[in-house]
Amino acid sequence: xxxxxxxxxxxxxxxxxxxxxxxxxxxxxxxxxxxxxxxxxxxxxxxxxxxxxxxxxxxxxxxxxxxxxxxxxxxxxxxxxxxxxxxxxxxxxxxxxxxxxxxxxxxxxxxxxxx
Amino acid sequence: xxxxxxxxxxxxxxxxxxxxxxxxxxxxxxxxxxxxxxxxxxxxxxxxxxxxxxxxxxxxxxxxxxxxxxxxxxxxxxxxxxxxxxxxxxxxxxxxxxxxxxxxxxxxxxxx
Numbered sequence: 001x002x003x004x005x006x007x008x009x010x011x012x013x014x015x016x017x018x019x020x021x022x023x024x025x026x027x028x029x030x031x032x033x034x035x036x037x038x039x040x041x042x043x044x045x046x047x048x049x050x051x052x053x054x055x056x057x058x059x060x061x062x063x064x065x066x067x068x069x070x071x072x073x074x075x076x077x078x079x080x081x082x083x084x085x086x087x088x089x090x091x092x093x094x095x096x097x098x099x100x101x102x103x104x105x106x107x108x109x110x111x112x113x114x115x
Numbered sequence: 116x117x118x119x120x121x122x123x124x125x126x127x128x129x130x131x132x133x134x135x136x137x138x139x140x141x142x143x144x145x146x147x148x149x150x151x152x153x154x155x156x157x158x159x160x161x162x163x164x165x166x167x168x169x170x171x172x173x174x175x176x177x178x179x180x181x182x183x184x185x186x187x188x189x190x191x192x193x194x195x196x197x198x199x200x201x202x203x204x205x206x207x208x209x210x211x212x213x214x215x216x217x218x219x220x221x222x223x224x225x226x227x
Contacts, residue, residue, distance in 0.1 A: 033214070042117075043157070043202060043217040056214050091156065099206050099213030100145055101164055106156035 002026065004107035006092050012113045013082055021077040021110045025094030032075050033104060034067060035091045043091065049075060050098050082114045116141060118205045120218035127193050127225050135188040135221045137203030146179055146186040147204040147215055150197075157202060160188075190223070198225045 005024045013019050025032050034046040045059040049069040060066070064083075069075040079086055089111050093104040118139045125133055137146060145164045149157035161170040163179035163186055170177050174191045186205075190197055200222045204215030 031213075035217075042219040043204070045214055045216060048214050050213075056212075101162055103147065103159040103162060104149075104204075104215070105159070106149075108156050 004092055004094050004105050006090075006107040006110050008110060009108065010111045010113075012115060015084060015114055016081055018078065018080045019082055019112065021079075021090050021112070023075045023077070023092030023094075023107060025073065025075070025092070026105055027073075029094035029096055029105075030072065031095045031098035031102070032069055033093045033095075034075070034077050035093065036061075036088045037091060037109070038088045046077070046090075048098060055098075079112075082112075084114050087112055087114045116207070116216055118203055118216065118218040120201075120203060120221050122221060123219070124222040125224070127223070129195055129225055129227055130192055133190045133193060133223060135190075135201050135203075135223075137186045137188070137205065137218055139184045139205050139207065141184065141205075141207045143179070143181065143184050143186075143205055144208055144212070145206040146177075147206070148177055148186075148188050149202045149204065150199045151202065151220075152199040160201075193223075193225050195225050195227065198223055 007022045032049040035043040047057045051072050064080045067077045089109040091109045092107045095102040095104045121136045148160040151157040176189045179186045200220040202220045204217045
């Protein structure tokens with residue numbers, strides 16, 4: 001079946017511009033996660049959704065970052081007034097339920113470059 | 116809060132064994148292991164739950180020591196396809212935090 005998809009695959013933007021990154025999870029998966037991976041680094045947790053609610057936003061680096069999920073499906077991560085340090089690969093993952101015994105399925109990521 | 120993985124990198128010849136460790140300073144509820152190849156998304160390997168049994172995926176197995184708050188990944192008779200970066204993702208707390216905090220990764224290189 002279809003996996004997790006993300007768009008765009010690549011995004012180059014100028015410093016100060018806003019960007020929106022999209023994630024389409026696997027159908028039926030109630031949990032959705034956003035991570036950031038800088039070059040050669042690990043996976044940094046940003047936020048997770050259970051349905052349309054975000055019980056944990058603790059990983060969002062600043063108030064320039066926000067995310068929403070609608071219809072228990074598609075999620076959008078928005079970065080306002082982008083900075084060069086925002087350059088990274090943004091990964092989305094979904095799982096049947098949050099935490100515990102449920103494996104996360106990752107999308108291919110969006111590579112964001114801020115010039 | 117981030118778990119510590121060791122070693123940071125390891126180079127093996129095909130057929131050799133390796134152990135990757137993941138240690139936390141906090142009580143763990145579950146540990147997830149993923150492998151990421153260069154330029155690709157992480158792929159799930161296995162989950163170990165608090166109180167659960169040792170898991171196995173082909174010739175890769177893992178254990179979870181609750182007392183030490185540590186998990187170890189064992190790669191036996193490594194194959195070229197095992198190359199990649201291995202990440203442990205830890206779910207903390209007595210009842211589980213429902214999110215994963217990932218280690219920095221262990222880069223594994225398998226040479227012929």
